[in-house]
Amino acid sequence: MKNVKSLLLSLSFVTLASSSLFAADTATTALGKVAELACHRLERLVTLEKIDGTFLSKLSSLQVVKLQPTKPTDPSFKVVASQYAGADGSSNQVDMMMDTAGKAIAQTVKAGAAAQDAPVWSDVDAASLVENSLHYILEANNPEAKPFISGLISLKIRQVKNEQGEIRARVEMLSQDSAKTFEVTLKEDGTVESANTVNP
Numbered sequence: 433m434k435n436v437k438s439l440l441l442s443l444s445f446v447t448l449a450s451s452s453l454f455a456a457d458t459a460t461t462a463l464g465k466v467a468e469l470a471c472h473r474l475e476r477l478v479t480l481e482k483i484d485g486t487f488l489s490k491l492s493s494l495q496v497v498k499l500q501p502t503k504p505t506d507p508s509f510k511v512v513a514s515q516y517a518g519a520d521g522s523s524n525q526v527d528m529m530m531d532t533a534g535k536a537i538a539q540t541v542k543a544g545a546a547a548q549d550a551p552v553w554s555d556v557d558a559a560s561l562v563e564n565s566l567h568y569i570l571e572a573n574n575p576e577a578k579p580f581i582s583g584l585i586s587l588k589i590r591q592v593k594n595e596q597g598e599i600r601a602r603v604e605m606l607s608q609d610s611a612k613t614f615e616v617t618l619k620e621d622g623t624v625e626s627a628n629t630v631n632p
Contacts, residue, residue: 518545583609
């Protein structure tokens, strides 16, 4: 009986230690990095013909949600990629479930109306422009970008024109770690032109 109690006690400590390690592990991947990995996943899903190519050309927004997994096989993040809205206000979406390292586990496509008024980009697609903006916040060592690496919750891309009338992509990011919006402006070839925070 004493051996059984010792065994149960040992198992309890192992379970507690595993749970603690698992809980700590879920917090290791920055939300900005998860979003960047989701862009790569979108490209891969199109290549595998699991989603339509319009998810690259007509991408409008990404939402990043940190989940509360109860076991190691549960997803730790959900990224929702949405196209521009259609005539009835709905949009095509894909939910990408990801593990603690940002590796894709599964995806679910949610059909909506065909995108209307989506910007046309001459050099690279919308997903590549978004991806380049995420590369910027991850690699530029810009202190203003740090809250958007750690706490990114959503972003959207829109087409704007500069003072010379040249088309630009503007990616607007929101973070749970900042009251401001971080804007990355890119040329149509994907080159970052400017980046700054703005008050809401």
